[in-house]
Amino acid sequence: MSDPVALELREQFATPEQQRETASAGMWIFLMTEVLMFGALFSAYTVYRILHPQGFALGSSEMDILLGSINTAILLTTSLMMAFAESNAQEGNERWLAICLIAVMLLGAVFLYVKFSEYIEHYHEHKAPGFWFEDSSPYANNVQLFFVFYFIMTGLHAVHMIIGIGIMAFLLFRTWVGSFSAQYHTPIVIGGLYWHFVDIVWIFLYAIFYLPGLHR
Amino acid sequence: MIEAVPVEVEKNYLTEKQGVLSWFLTTDHKRIAILYTVAVTALFFLGGFFALMMRLELLSPRNWLVSAETYNKLFTMHGIIMVWFFLIPSIPNTLGNFVMPMALGAKDLAFPKLNLLSWYVFMFAAAVTVYALFRGGVDTGWTFYTPFSTSYSTTYVVAAAVGIFISGFSSILTGLNFIATTHKMRAPGLTWYRLPIFVWSMYATSLILVLATPVLAITLLMVAVERIFQVGIFDPALGGDPVLFQHMFWFYSHPAVYIMVLPAMAVVSEIIPAFARKPLFGYKAVAWSSIAIATLGFLVWGHHMFTAGTSVYSAMVFSFLSYCIAVPSAIKVFNWAATIYKGSISWDTPMLYAIGFVGLFTIGGMTGLFLAALGFDVHVQDTYFVVAHFHYIMVGGTVMAFLGGVHYWWPKISGKMYPEGLARVCAIVVFLGFNLTFFPQFVLGYLGMPRRYAAYPEEFQFLHILSTAGATILGVGYVAPLLYLLWAWKYAKPATSNPWRATGLEWKTPSPPPAHNFESTPVVNTRPYDYEAMKEELDLV
Numbered sequence: 074m075s076d077p078v079a080l081e082l083r084e085q086f087a088t089p090e091q092q093r094e095t096a097s098a099g100m101w102i103f104l105m106t107e108v109l110m111f112g113a114l115f116s117a118y119t120v121y122r123i124l125h126p127q128g129f130a131l132g133s134s135e136m137d138i139l140l141g142s143i144n145t146a147i148l149l150t151t152s153l154m155m156a157f158a159e160s161n162a163q164e165g166n167e168r169w170l171a172i173c174l175i176a177v178m179l180l181g182a183v184f185l186y187v188k189f190s191e192y193i194e195h196y197h198e199h200k201a202p203g204f205w206f207e208d209s210s211p212y213a214n215n216v217q218l219f220f221v222f223y224f225i226m227t228g229l230h231a232v233h234m235i236i237g238i239g240i241m242a243f244l245l246f247r248t249w250v251g252s253f254s255a256q257y258h259t260p261i262v263i264g265g266l267y268w269h270f271v272d273i274v275w276i277f278l279y280a281i282f283y284l285p286g287l288h289r
Numbered sequence: 290m291i292e293a294v295p296v297e298v299e300k301n302y303l304t305e306k307q308g309v310l311s312w313f314l315t316t317d318h319k320r321i322a323i324l325y326t327v328a329v330t331a332l333f334f335l336g337g338f339f340a341l342m343m344r345l346e347l348l349s350p351r352n353w354l355v356s357a358e359t360y361n362k363l364f365t366m367h368g369i370i371m372v373w374f375f376l377i378p379s380i381p382n383t384l385g386n387f388v389m390p391m392a393l394g395a396k397d398l399a400f401p402k403l404n405l406l407s408w409y410v411f412m413f414a415a416a417v418t419v420y421a422l423f424r425g426g427v428d429t430g431w432t433f434y435t436p437f438s439t440s441y442s443t444t445y446v447v448a449a450a451v452g453i454f455i456s457g458f459s460s461i462l463t464g465l466n467f468i469a470t471t472h473k474m475r476a477p478g479l480t481w482y483r484l485p486i487f488v489w490s491m492y493a494t495s496l497i498l499v500l501a502t503p504v505l506a507i508t509l510l511m512v513a514v515e516r517i518f519q520v521g522i523f524d525p526a527l528g529g530d531p532v533l534f535q536h537m538f539w540f541y542s543h544p545a546v547y548i549m550v551l552p553a554m555a556v557v558s559e560i561i562p563a564f565a566r567k568p569l570f571g572y573k574a575v576a577w578s579s580i581a582i583a584t585l586g587f588l589v590w591g592h593h594m595f596t597a598g599t600s601v602y603s604a605m606v607f608s609f610l611s612y613c614i615a616v617p618s619a620i621k622v623f624n625w626a627a628t629i630y631k632g633s634i635s636w637d638t639p640m641l642y643a644i645g646f647v648g649l650f651t652i653g654g655m656t657g658l659f660l661a662a663l664g665f666d667v668h669v670q671d672t673y674f675v676v677a678h679f680h681y682i683m684v685g686g687t688v689m690a691f692l693g694g695v696h697y698w699w700p701k702i703s704g705k706m707y708p709e710g711l712a713r714v715c716a717i718v719v720f721l722g723f724n725l726t727f728f729p730q731f732v733l734g735y736l737g738m739p740r741r742y743a744a745y746p747e748e749f750q751f752l753h754i755l756s757t758a759g760a761t762i763l764g765v766g767y768v769a770p771l772l773y774l775l776w777a778w779k780y781a782k783p784a785t786s787n788p789w790r791a792t793g794l795e796w797k798t799p800s801p802p803p804a805h806n807f808e809s810t811p812v813v814n815t816r817p818y819d820y821e822a823m824k825e826e827l828d829l830v
């Protein structure tokens with residue numbers, strides 16, 4: 074058996090150390106991009122919420138707070154599982170690493186299932202923006218604007234979740250073929266960074282879409 | 290004289306592997322740089338063709354060549370192609386890709402596969418955009434202002450927006466790669482203050498690429514969603530705010546100006562010391578001014594909206610901040626001038642382009658200050674004055690520096706020299722043609738000629754004819770280097786490893802370099818631009 078660390082060393086790097094640090098720097102820089110990407114949407118949302126407080130409050134009252142809270146709990150649990158995955162990877166427990174990754178994927182899928190059933194519910198209640206949108210309140214246009222942001226932002230988040238599950242599947246495959254060890258498990262750490270970021274975004278989405286409606 | 294007998298040549302990056310697939314599947318940053326060069330050159334001439342059509346149309350005060358609708362599409366496609374498919378990738382992805390890793394003493398970029406991916410993403414984006422163009426084009430202007438772009442235009446807005454959206458991923462991947470490379474791939478001993486300014490400026494550019502591009506992506510996504518679902522994100526009739534679009538668009542597009550010009554400054558900062566045989570004056574000030582430009586660049590977007598109904602207080606703040614950003618730019622110009630002062634200057638082609646850059650960039654920058662002044666801006670808003678201003682920055686600045694850089698690193702890239710005399714003549718032709726094209730536009734704008742009109746009052750005709758004449762000369766000045774450089778690739782005399790006797794690690798390896806750049810990893814223990822030490826060395830010889 075050859076040394077797994079040396080096996081994974083790409084030709085442009087001098088040491089495994091350098092490769093590990095570079096890979097994690099790359100993910101952090103990518104997350105900077107993501108912050109600005111979601112940040113632009115959060116800013117636009119904020120502008121319109123200040124412009125149209127009534128419409129946004131009405132829109133938020135259409136949200137199912139129970140489903141939203143369950144989904145929040147699910148995602149927080151996946152983050153915990155991801156943290157377990159990382160510590161198991163560090164200790165070289167490949168079996169538990171695999172189990173944690175499977176848990177992350179399954180819970181992520183449950184999250185998406187709940188999310189899409191919410192979407193379908195909104196569609197049946199004529200709250201999906203577009204020509205099928207209906208609202209009898211005097212703030213109908215503003216309620217629609219709320220739902221535009223709701224669908225764009227949670228939709229973009231869902232896309233990130235799907236990509237995240239894909240990454241987990243890839244990591245699981247590599248765990249299964251035995252690529253990782255206590256010495257080399259950088260991809261787990263980097264995949265984890267991404268997953269945690271997507272979770273954090275959800276916390277903010279939960280706060281701006283589900284919670285404002287609670288006051289009513 | 291005995292003819293030099295060709296000895297067994299060592300393999301270089303061009304000969305290491307053969308065949309078409311070895312190019313399309315390469316992860317070598319030098320080969321990817323060439324792939325990018327071919328692509329952006331083709332797109333440059335496509336965008337230039339649209340410009341030429343516009344200039345021809347403007348020969349006459351009436352519509353004589355194209356209809357007003359076609360003219361709208363011409364200036365839109367010219368803008369879109371030139372901004373996103375030439376200016377933004379031009380220097381970073383070609384010269385940056387080629388030189389950066391070598392300037393750092395690295396074997397490659399941090400993520401070579403990502404680099405190749407970014408090229409494919411770019412090509413796909415270009416294909417989508419060119420598709421939009423051949424299906425009938427877009428007529429919104431490159432700025433996609435709402436609500437025209439979302440509610441009224443009947444052209445292929447979504448397809449063009451998707452093309453630009455995708456090209457954004459390519460920008461982000463490149464920026465990410467350069468940042469990680471600068472942090473982690475430097476040769477032993479190569480501290481931050483030993484880096485060439487080229488690297489500092491590319492680093493600053495990359496910060497903008499990574500931080501600004503996602504905002505544009507989201508903005509275009511919202512435009513596309515609004516158009517497809519007719520939901521009124523920016524439509525005032527449905528509760529949207531069209532000015533919010535402008536805020537978001539310029540939050541990207543003002544910093545994007547620095548994505549285009551910082552790499553030009555990077556190139557010029559290499560050329561000037563090499564041809565003045567002096568260390569770069571005020572190295573640390575020039576280095577940090579790149580970072581200052583990148584940072585301040587994010588705080589001035591409101592100067593595009595002085596007449597869009599924003600509050601007078603915000604206009605005053607943005608006006609003030611726009612003045613501030615002239616400071617780091619001026620620091621660079623003064624330091625270049627101080628570097629040239631009492632240097633022993635050789636007037637080779639790269640230096641001609643670099644000097645041309647400094648002059649034209651200064652005019653472009655100074656007229657930018659005019660535009661940052663609230664009163665004057667209201668007078669010339671949306672006139673040819675603005676057009677002339679940003680063409681002095683982008684064409685007079687970036688394209689000049691691009692050509693200068695291509696000539697400077699040509700021996701390294703191709704392993705051949707180029708016809709120096711012809712190249713010098715072309716550099717002068719480009720400079721003259723450029724000024725004849727765009728200087729009359731300052732006057733036109735000041736007299737009140739609005740931009741984006743196919744027809745105009747007869748008193749403007751003389752200045753328009755001057756401008757078109759200049760554009761023709763400029764066109765010749767651009768085609769000629771393409772032809773002689775292609776000729777030189779095959780037939781010119783071979784270059785030595787360091788024909789300009791320049792500092793910088795890329796000159797310490799053969800021309801063209803081997804696949805992994807260096808025989809052994811270089812170790813750096815000198816300051817950058819150490820032309821004094823080099824002079825002593827050469828004197829000893």
Ligand SMILES: [Cu+2]
Binds near residue numbers: 542543589590592593
């Ligand atoms: Cu600006």
